[in-house]
Amino acid sequence: MTNDVRFQRMVLVWLVAAAMLLIPAPVLAQGTNIDLPDNKYSVSDDVKLGREAAAQVEARMPILPEGGNVDDYVEQVGRRLVNGIPREFRHSQFNYEFDVVNAREINAFALPGGPLYVNRGTIEASGSEGELAGVMAHEIAHIALRHGTAQATEAQSAKFQLPAIGGAILGAIIGGSVGSIISQGTQFGLSTYFLKYSRDYERQADILGAQIMANAGYDPRDLANMFRRIESQGGSGGPEWLSSHPNPGDRYDRINREARLLNVNSARATQDTAQFNRIQAELRSMPRAPSMQEIARSGGSSSGRRYPAESRIERRVEYPSRSYRTHTGGNLFSVRVPANWREFSDRDSVTFAPPGAFGEYQGEAVFTHGAVVGIVNAQSNNLREASQRYVNALLQSNPYLRQQRSFRRATMDGHQALSTRLMGRSNVTGRSEIVTVYTTMLRNGNLFYMIGVAPRDQSQVYNRAFRTMLQSLEINA
Numbered sequence: 274m275t276n277d278v279r280f281q282r283m284v285l286v287w288l289v290a291a292a293m294l295l296i297p298a299p300v301l302a303q304g305t306n307i308d309l310p311d312n313k314y315s316v317s318d319d320v321k322l323g324r325e326a327a328a329q330v331e332a333r334m335p336i337l338p339e340g341g342n343v344d345d346y347v348e349q350v351g352r353r354l355v356n357g358i359p360r361e362f363r364h365s366q367f368n369y370e371f372d373v374v375n376a377r378e379i380n381a382f383a384l385p386g387g388p389l390y391v392n393r394g395t396i397e398a399s400g401s402e403g404e405l406a407g408v409m410a411h412e413i414a415h416i417a418l419r420h421g422t423a424q425a426t427e428a429q430s431a432k433f434q435l436p437a438i439g440g441a442i443l444g445a446i447i448g449g450s451v452g453s454i455i456s457q458g459t460q461f462g463l464s465t466y467f468l469k470y471s472r473d474y475e476r477q478a479d480i481l482g483a484q485i486m487a488n489a490g491y492d493p494r495d496l497a498n499m500f501r502r503i504e505s506q507g508g509s510g511g512p513e514w515l516s517s518h519p520n521p522g523d524r525y526d527r528i529n530r531e532a533r534l535l536n537v538n539s540a541r542a543t544q545d546t547a548q549f550n551r552i553q554a555e556l557r558s559m560p561r562a563p564s565m566q567e568i569a570r571s572g573g574s575s576s577g578r579r580y581p582a583e584s585r586i587e588r589r590v591e592y593p594s595r596s597y598r599t600h601t602g603g604n605l606f607s608v609r610v611p612a613n614w615r616e617f618s619d620r621d622s623v624t625f626a627p628p629g630a631f632g633e634y635q636g637e638a639v640f641t642h643g644a645v646v647g648i649v650n651a652q653s654n655n656l657r658e659a660s661q662r663y664v665n666a667l668l669q670s671n672p673y674l675r676q677q678r679s680f681r682r683a684t685m686d687g688h689q690a691l692s693t694r695l696m697g698r699s700n701v702t703g704r705s706e707i708v709t710v711y712t713t714m715l716r717n718g719n720l721f722y723m724i725g726v727a728p729r730d731q732s733q734v735y736n737r738a739f740r741t742m743l744q745s746l747e748i749n750a
């Protein structure tokens with residue numbers, strides 16, 4: 274036995290030695306091993322989910338033009354890093370793409386399957402190309418390790434199937450703004466699974482990020498430097514990226530230790546300083562980038578409109594028809610809605626409203642009569658607390674509303690639920706408006722909600738429609 278093993282080992286040593294003679298030593302560095310987290314999604318799910326989410330981002334965020342100097346430059350740094358991904362973490366289906374968001378905060382985020390966004394503020398704040406590459410390498414690591422769908426895997430019960438990765442309260446906020454609700458950390462309707470990572474995953478992304486940098490010819494210690502720099506900036510910009518990429522503890526030491534393991538020869542690590550300086554100068558000559566909040570307030574980029582351009586808010590809206598049709602919300606729910614209501618879906622919610630009740634008001638997508646059904650990340654395990662937080666978010670983005678009463682018990686498809694009522698004078702209609710909110714907790718930790726909206730003087734008619742909806746509701750989670 275022992276002899277066999279020794280013999281095999283000798284053969285192996287010999288083979289490796291022979292291989293090294295034949296092939297020039299690869300520059301690929303070794304470093305710490307990374308164990309891939311469990312993931313019940315397929316690689317093509319990553320690609321699909323990422324593509325869908327990217328469409329949302331691009332509809333709502335101002336992206337610097339393709340082919341411009343800044344975009345070209347970031348693309349070039351990105352390519353170089355992608356070539357440094359260790360072989361075992363490459364997926365031929367993945368398509369790494371790099372875009373610059375014209376936003377002030379230091380931030381960057383990655384979507385499954387390859388889309389990667391760097392805020393302009395990140396480039397402006399970086400001290401060198403290496404530091405910028407550090408942020409990007411860390412994000413590329415999250416993509417390559419498939420952390421978005423791994424996190425969704427962890428969070429989902431077996432019954433709650435793909436692709437209902439849910440997270441955000443997106444748009445559709447009652448006669449008011451889409452704006453401030455977005456700043457809840459689930460920006461622009463993207464699932465939080467793709468935006469905020471656990472400390473374990475952060476540790477992995479730091480380690481793989483360092484390896485990618487070393488392989489690409491950057492000094493991984495610049496990743497540690499960039500984290501330090503962002504932390505020291507504090508203020509409005511700094512914490513944005515750090516809050517979604519929490520420090521797993523001794524972050525700098527770990528990255529620097531990894532750099533030593535990778536045996537980085539700082540003389541060989543290179544970066545294009547002149548080009549980096551040119552890009553920074555170009556950015557400084559541009560008008561100051563808007564903040565994320567300003568972008569949200571303006572409803573994102575113009576293509577982010579939710580309703581057809583010809584839609585108009587009208588004073589008179591036809592009553593809910595007495596005939597109903599069934600709407601099926603993916604594999605999550607079905608509900609009967611008045612046949613004359615139109616529907617507008619986004620990732621996590623569907624708005625139902627009659628013609629004349631939806632459109633733009635002062636640059637924001639609003640609706641005055643109808644209902645919304647959707648899911649949102651519950652901010653608590655407790656239904657009452659999660660519901661109150663959700664209602665608070667509604668109140669924050671619709672400041673004219675007041676909560677009229679505390680929660681009452683209700684049921685939604687047999688599930689324990691709560692209901693409450695908000696009221697206020699709508700700026701859009703100039704009339705008093707009643708908003709009824711129903712919430713229930715799903716097993717996967719999401720809050721499922723249904724909201725009815727109607728002017729107070731028509732609430733009787735509309736309550737009938739809302740009751741029919743509620744009674745017909747079937748939730749499959």
Ligand SMILES: [Zn+2]
Binds near residue numbers: 470475478
């Ligand atoms: Zn991270």
